[in-house]
Amino acid sequence: MLVLASAGAVPVWALVGWRWLAVVLAPLAGAVIASVAGACTLVVAGAIIPWFVGLAGAAAVVSLWARGLLRLQSPARIQGPAHAFRTDEPPTLRWGTRIGALLVLAATAWSLRPLRVPSVGWDARSIWLLRASWFAGGHGFLAASFRDGTELVAHASYPPLVSAAVAVSWQATGVHGDRLGVVMIALLNACAAIALGWVLVEAGREAALRTDRPGRRVWSLSAGVASGCLLVLAAFGVAGSFATNGYADPLWAFAAAAAVGYGLLLPFDPRHIGAAAVLVLVAGLTKEEGVATAMALVVLVVLRSLAHVRSDQARSARSARRSVAVRRKRVAAGLTGLAVLAAWPALARLDHAPPDVNTSGPHHGTFWHRAHLTVNSMAPHLHVLLLAVPVAVVGALFLRAERRATGLANDAWAWGGLAAGLLVVGWAYAGGGGDTAFWLYTSVHRTTMFPAVTAWLVVGGWVVAATGAPPNVLREPETAESPPVFAGAGTARDVIGAV
Amino acid sequence: VVLGGAALIGLGVGAVHAIRQTTSLSTGADIRAWQADARYWACLDSQAHSLVKSGGHVFLVPHSLGELVILDKVLSPWAIVVQDRDQASAQLSVREATGPDTCLGTRLQGRFPNPSGPGTIVRAGTGGSDPGHRSLPSTPL
Numbered sequence: 001m002l003v004l005a006s007a008g009a010v011p012v013w014a015l016v017g018w019r020w021l022a023v024v025l026a027p028l029a030g031a032v033i034a035s036v037a038g039a040c041t042l043v044v045a046g047a048i049i050p051w052f053v054g055l056a057g058a059a060a061v062v063s064l065w066a067r068g069l070l071r072l073q074s075p076a077r078i079q080g081p082a083h084a085f086r087t088d089e090p091p092t093l094r095w096g097t098r099i100g101a102l103l104v105l106a107a108t109a110w111s112l113r114p115l116r117v118p119s120v121g122w123d124a125r126s127i128w129l130l131r132a133s134w135f136a137g138g139h140g141f142l143a144a145s146f147r148d149g150t151e152l153v154a155h156a157s158y159p160p161l162v163s164a165a166v167a168v169s170w171q172a173t174g175v176h177g178d179r180l181g182v183v184m185i186a187l188l189n190a191c192a193a194i195a196l197g198w199v200l201v202e203a204g205r206e207a208a209l210r211t212d213r214p215g216r217r218v219w220s221l222s223a224g225v226a227s228g229c230l231l232v233l234a235a236f237g238v239a240g241s242f243a244t245n246g247y248a249d250p251l252w253a254f255a256a257a258a259a260v261g262y263g264l265l266l267p268f269d270p271r272h273i274g275a276a277a278v279l280v281l282v283a284g285l286t287k288e289e290g291v292a293t294a295m296a297l298v299v300l301v302v303l304r305s306l307a308h309v310r311s312d313q314a315r316s317a318r319s320a321r322r323s324v325a326v327r328r329k330r331v332a333a334g335l336t337g338l339a340v341l342a343a344w345p346a347l348a349r350l351d352h353a354p355p356d357v358n359t360s361g362p363h364h365g366t367f368w369h370r371a372h373l374t375v376n377s378m379a380p381h382l383h384v385l386l387l388a389v390p391v392a393v394v395g396a397l398f399l400r401a402e403r404r405a406t407g408l409a410n411d412a413w414a415w416g417g418l419a420a421g422l423l424v425v426g427w428a429y430a431g432g433g434g435d436t437a438f439w440l441y442t443s444v445h446r447t448t449m450f451p452a453v454t455a456w457l458v459v460g461g462w463v464v465a466a467t468g469a470p471p472n473v474l475r476e477p478e479t480a481e482s483p484p485v486f487a488g489a490g491t492a493r494d495v496i497g498a499v
Numbered sequence: 500v501v502l503g504g505a506a507l508i509g510l511g512v513g514a515v516h517a518i519r520q521t522t523s524l525s526t527g528a529d530i531r532a533w534q535a536d537a538r539y540w541a542c543l544d545s546q547a548h549s550l551v552k553s554g555g556h557v558f559l560v561p562h563s564l565g566e567l568v569i570l571d572k573v574l575s576p577w578a579i580v581v582q583d584r585d586q587a588s589a590q591l592s593v594r595e596a597t598g599p600d601t602c603l604g605t606r607l608q609g610r611f612p613n614p615s616g617p618g619t620i621v622r623a624g625t626g627g628s629d630p631g632h633r634s635l636p637s638t639p640l
Contacts, residue, residue, distance in 0.1 A: 111517070114524040119533040122638040125540070126572050133576030141554060144579050153571050178537070223503065230510040237517020241524050241639060387509040394502050442640040456513060459506045466503025 003172045004030030007056035014063035015274030020101045024191040031165040035285045038135045038164030047138045049171045100201040100225035107229040111236035114244040124246025126153040129181045135167035157348040161285035162248040182246040192254035199261030200228035203464040207406035211469035220467040227460035238452045252290035253449035256283035263301040264413035284341040296420030302334035371430040377440040381448040388455035395462045402468030418454040532636040542602035543573045546624025550609035553577045558587035566593045604632045
């Protein structure tokens with residue numbers, strides 16, 4: 001984990017700055033670099049560790065260069081390390097955030113107790129650890145195994161992040177064992193879970209920053225911390241034994257749900273978008289359904305950012321020309337993100353990986369019959385919607401002003417992300433190949449993790465929104481982009497430009 | 500307050516359910532069962548390594564889908580599985596067996612070209628031993 005965190009630290013610092021969140025995003029970003037190293041090992045030559053070291057160095061240099069360039073172009077927009085943990089925050093907020101960090105960490109550590117059991121799940125042994133051995137074996141062995149048409153269980157075309165990260169850990173430590181691999185995957189799951197829980201702590205902080213009343217500030221922060229901890233526990237409950245037995249599903253589900261939180265739920269802020277970018281990459285490089293969902297999330301985040309530009313433009317006619325340029329850059333950034341996410345599936349096809357046995361082959365049954373089966377199979381795993389939907393409807397009807405006062409976005413954006421994830425998976429079951437009933441039986445409890453966890457996130461979001469200060473005590477924000485305490489933290493345009 | 504409280508209680512119920520589930524996943528019996536599972540796969544791995552070198556070309560001879568999956572899981576991480584038996588340095592299969600040098604009632608068997616003439620040489624895997632017929636923990640899919 002330290003090796004991965006070292007590789008991901010500088011890019012994460014460039015994207016989100018010095019924050020508690022960066023501690024858990026760094027290993028995830030390192031895992032993204034490991035997956036790129038794995039792809040290079042497959043396509044070009046050599047072994048994964050030299051690629052990993054080289055790419056980590058290149059990512060650090062590019063990040064520093066982009067950050068330095070922005071500092072030269074617009075020094076006021078870049079905050080240095082001195083601003084990492086701001087000293088002008090109210091002490092309540094500083095201590096509340098620290099306590100929140102400790103409690104979210106404690107909830108995660110408690111949820112990792114099943115790691116005491118040395119279990120290695122079916123997919124862990126037959127897919128993720130098996131492919132990790134391929135990545136650890138170097139170009140020749142990897143390429144030969146990757147193209148093996150008789151290989152039934154390994155799903156060569158699956159995205160590389162989990163296996164490549166495990167391969168890096170094996171090569172870095174010299175310990176090539178299933179146990180280390182499972183622990184590595186569980187720790188990556190834990191990092192994504194902490195990032196998810198931190199969405200609500202951050203929401204509570206943002207709400208607290210927007211009120212002058214100390215009492216309400218404590219309420220908002222407490223609501224954020226409490227719901228953040230509960231969200232972590234609930235997320236591990238959704239994942240069950242798969243969180244600690246080497247499965248990759250919790251990683252993409254937690255990361256995608258956290259990306260919904262940072263990109264679509266929290267106030268529009270460049271650092272939140274930076275965090276969402278890392279998490280979207282993690283989701284998109286972990287599983288096939290993660291790729292499609294991550295693409296949908298990129299589209300939604302870009303649409304939200306464009307809506308944000310429009311609201312800026314409405315405030316000032318002078319900024320119209322600038323808004324067009326910003327809009328173009330955001331669309332370009334979104335298209336770049338889509339291209340990056342599409343790279344692995346394209347590579348797998350070009351490199352003659354055997355097609356996925358689930359989504360290829362003859363189509364059994366009609367589309368509507370398969371769709372009916374899919375809905376019936378998904379329903380038992382999405383009971384949380386019975387809570388989340390009424391809460392969201394009542395909140396939208398009666399708590400709109402309070403929600404706006406906390407700075408949280410309309411949760412229709414988050415529901416859009418959830419619906420996109422459900423549609424992607426549902427469409428694959430209904431329109432894919434093979435026997436849907438068996439496919440659903442063996443996977444639907446895992447493919448519904450993302451919508452279930454995202455629904456819990458929405459519920460937690462309304463816990464925080466309910467603590468919003470009434471409009472008459474609102475403090476006027478200094479800029480449209482950021483609340484006063486974040487003034488000068490940069491705009492999304494800067495970050496997208498830096499990336 | 501009502502909505503926030505209801506949402507918080509809902510989250511709390513979800514968290515309590517999760518805590519119960521997490522607690523039930525890490526009992527002493529679970530630990531012992533999965534330690535046995537790890538011994539079984541380590542046993543098969545040792546036997547396979549006694550028959551095939553890392554990076555070697557191997558042809559799998561399963562008698563059922565279950566045997567194919569076992570052979571695949573054991574050999575694919577470090578050997579190249581080929582589709583043509585003539586390209587392989589060894590043909591591997593799973594045999595039922597009892598006694599020492601078995602892995603819960605099974606033993607790996609290798610068939611090699613005879614360097615000094617026609618026919619093949621058959622060797623049993625060695626190096627791993629997990630005798631008995633205990634059942635392994637069910638693996639959730």
